[in-house]
Amino acid sequence: GIYLPVGLEKAAYNDGRTPIWNAEGCTTADIVYDDLRTTNGWDSSYKIDFSDPCAQKYIDSQARMFADWGYDFLKLDGVGPGSFKSGDNYDNVADVAAWQKAIATAGRPIHLELSWSLDYGHVEDWKKYSNGWRIDTDVECYCNTLVGWENSVDDRWDDAPAWTDHAGPGGWNDLDSLNVGNGEMDGLTNAERQSYATLWAIAKSPLYTGDDLTRLDSYGLSLLTNREVIAINQSSAPPAEPVTASDPQQVWAAKNPDGTYTVALFNLADAPASVTADWSTLGFQGKASVRDVWNREKLGTYRDRITQALPAHGSRLFTVTSHGTDLEWTGYEAEAGTLSGNASTAGCSACSDGRKVGNLYGGGKLTLDNVVVHKAGTYQVKVSYISGDARSALVSANDGGATSHKFASTGDWGTVNVVHVPVKLKAGANTITIDSGSDGYAPDIDRIDVQK
Template sequence: MFRSYAETPPKGWNSWDSFGASVTEEEVLGNAEVMAKSLKDYGWEYIVVDIQWYEPLADSCAYHPFIELRQDEYSRLIPAENRFPSSRGGLGFKPLADAVHAMGLKFGIHTMRGIPRQAVHGNSPILGTQKTARDIADTNSICPWNTDMYGVDNTKDGAQAYYDSLLALYASWGVDFLKVDDIADSKLYGTHSGEIELIRKVIDSCGRPMVLSLSPEPAPIERGTFFQRNANMWRLTDDLWDNWEQLYDMFGRCGKWSAFVGAGTWPDCDMLPLGHIGARTVADGSEARLTRFTKEEQRSLMTLWSIFRSPLLFGGDLRKLDDWTRSLLTEPYLIDAHQNGRDAREVYRKEELVIWVSESDTRKYVACFNLSDEPARLPEVAGEWLQSIGGEMHEVWANRTVSVAEAQTTFLAAHGVALFVTR
């Protein structure tokens, strides 16, 4: 059952926020080494190579339109050898995946839905069928922001064989996590249900468990049960960056989607743009920076993502991991809420004050958020939820033990959070 591939929400690192489309093997291994040494014991395990690992000249978040990509003889994209030298000789990502696995971690890649345009234009063959790339392509189904692919018409003879061969290749490399893009909700075409169902079927029969993550855009909530049936993760937003407006917006999205959270199926708030990011989000590296989120905003982000139980994919360069950011990623109470929580839900929202509650086998959680630009007192209604904890409780971010009465006098910083837990 595919849900067993991600019984708890996945945690890992993704290359996009730091390196855009241009990450290299050296950078992937460097980040994996830090995760293995410093974060693996806290449940962080996936190392995910994001978009355009098959593009030899990639240098930033910007895509080079209609550039020649690395491709094998069966219409399947393969790693660019200049960026991933261990892939030479037709080995693909297997040597890199083996190195990541040897560290006790899991390996993931990004892919675009569909079949390469250059394969269609060259009418290249598909393994396991007499049909060709041109036979299965839907040339009217194109990504509005990237020129690499045409869609696959899942009703065409040969479509199944193409995805069979593609997922067989990924399985042979040792892929544990597959992020498929331009599929959860396209600006032009909505949810690509046919291709999602085809990919789900092939993953289930390819012989290797893979977490299936669908991107991007705000996935339509009316398709929530469809996503639960077919994916382990699906994105609730377009790319999330380090600005308050997007973080503020996520509170509304989480409130609506909490009913769809469950073992193996995780609505995805997107990556954590924390720590050192932006090293190559533009070609000259001028965007390299520490996250623009304030410390209060970082605590609010980590608390919301954890209590809601979103997947956690860190976007910063782990080789530059600072003590502050590491403390956010290894906070024991957040780990418990994220991995073991249940029945998480928003129970109060008035103006800019929001309360979420959750519980695990050992603790109850009450998270009080202040979304306004000014400090604010804890809302009076918080008292009834604090009473459910009872007696003394621990306030995580202030690192203090308080009674219910003391907790009710708490002031919340602008954009900040107080997280109360059973002591």
Template sequence: MRIQLLSSLFLFSFSSYPYRVSSQPEHASFPPRGWNSYDSFDWILSEVDFLQSAEKISQRLQPYGYEYAVVDYLWYRKNVPGAYPDSLGFDVIDEWGRLIPDPDRWPSSEDGKGFTEVAQKVQSVGLKLGIHVMRGLSRQAYDANTPILDTTTGRAYEESGRLWRAKDIGITERACGWMPHGFMSVNTKLGAGRAFLRSLYEQYAEWGVDFVKHDCVFGNDLDVDEITFVSEVLQKLSRPILYSVSPGVIPTPVMEKDITALVNMYRVTGDDWDTWGDVAAHFDVSRWNKVSMDFAAANKIGAKGLLGRSWPDLDMLPVGWLTDPGSGRGPHRMSNLNLDEQKTQMTLWAMARSPIMFGGDVRRLDETTSSLITNPFILEINSFSTNNMEACETMSLRGLWNIN
């Protein structure tokens, strides 16, 4: 049997180091690796499900460099009838208009603790906590016209003899393209706008967050001003936080030049799901000798970035036990990709040196999927290979998986 790479074959070289987790202080020295809840739980993840998953990641995947456990979107939304991704009025916010975990799903967050206890538990098993956040300001906070916290004084933000509120900083005409009722950009030219963003990311650091996935700020919803200011805030924090950005829809090649040095990860594709069409489309994104996405030739793979290095991201791996995109339900089925397709995808992600974020329900990690995502040679390519480039198109690949 052969693995057929239908679009292209890539060449690479690497130094043969034994696989290891980086202990260097530099951020993202190698492509980050971890687990993200979205492919298996959509947005309905609970604290119990997440902590069970973190325990399994620690036991099964952490020895292979999987160090981040990431809570994907809408952890602040009440899971009640009428709530869905673009619904309005179901989010939990504090007095300053900042989103906080839904206490019904995240009971340890009560009394203003946020993700503090979750972070402590995740870190106690050797992992790092990540959370998904959206652009700017929530529409709910805007409609409530909440005051803005000045973290330097601990009081409401005041400038030019007046107190500033959410409606002073929200830019309604710059709503998130795929969640227009949810979020909008803030005016970073205003001191109040900058104070609001600063209050968000300082709070995440206080909670003990290690990784932030910042969504709807890249691609069609590109907001270089917000990315730039958030990057500046993160660089000033005493707690290092890995910074990942994600597109509203799909980014274009010219966009990455504005943000590479500001972030550690940046999605270069739309959402990837378990269809061969989605996998095949990633070959065109990754074929770096083409003018359209010339990452390798421009030295963008592992380029110097925020407090460390920066990596183009091909999205999560939808393998193992999953849910359906946009279903609003928990995991209930196996990946639709056959085993050869899964191996092809894992090989491409490794050769492209993309961050590897497993998306399946780790509590039901079967041996086949486990072998796929922990293959030592494939992971070594992902961490240590260099000079990766397309060699030719439409060629069979043998040997990497020891398949006859």
């Protein structure tokens, strides 16, 4: 592969006299703006003016050269909107489109990867013109180790969910390099290394390591070469996404084409904790067989759920095969509830009934009455929500105490995501309340669903 910042690098300009290869009559003066405006995340290049046909010919010449050299991977870096830059000078959508066009005629397939912290508002452009896009900043910490858990590795659990539905064949969410090959070099515990590798695998992120390949330790080598984990990453199943709220203990899952489920349990807390994957969050109840993917071990059959004790920042990765029955659900539209404080209804084209409840801040509250279940117990209640940033809400039932749950960003204020939160209900009619708290901001709510 080869690395290239977007734009025309300043050193190549040469007062506009440098000729463009394979583009007769074209020079570097023809392909940039007269005022030599700069672009990319470091302003290290001149912005290319694609109104001049010579600009596309320049990109064509580079793509042809890379193909002739035998490259099959191009990382185009500093791309905007993103890379912590915005504005017209840093809008490089035209550059990306030009690269896609050039690669198509270069005579060799070249994977086009975009970097970094790409703007979610342009996700359709990244999907249209590239094969992968960095959703976040560098995973490296630029400290005395290669990475650090709290320097940016753990950010991915918050940032990936908004992008999940946009990944698929031809284009993938890039979480950055997988640096788990040497614990001393990486600055991570073994538990953190496994969690890091687990999220990258189930999110279908491209897998490439930034470790020194001559210094891989035995545990790192086992992580990087586990065929079952790699198979999950490379399978035709969709990327996993959270099925629970983004609390310190989380469950992510994806349904596989053969009907099984890929299920990951994460304890992101700084202390050991138990994490439970409830089969109802996968849509069924009853028995299921469980295989431990990392350890290549069949764990047997579990009814309704599996609970694991995990170390700080630890994880488990399972393949779950249902032998139970599908659940049926009863839906309760948010706009049919009782609103208090600042809460109000608004139109929502993505919502199930075209409406949502928003303005849940500063004591704003949504209360849903007559939520009926046939027997008492703790239910995994589906919450369909919209939130342009990560927000928390207090969830309670009847006269019970409220529990705060964190809801990951859905990317914008027009996209609905679904997670489950545990709520203790009594047999018969119940009241469920979603409260912003006195000084908090909660996500907008589309609806909730409770199993029959």
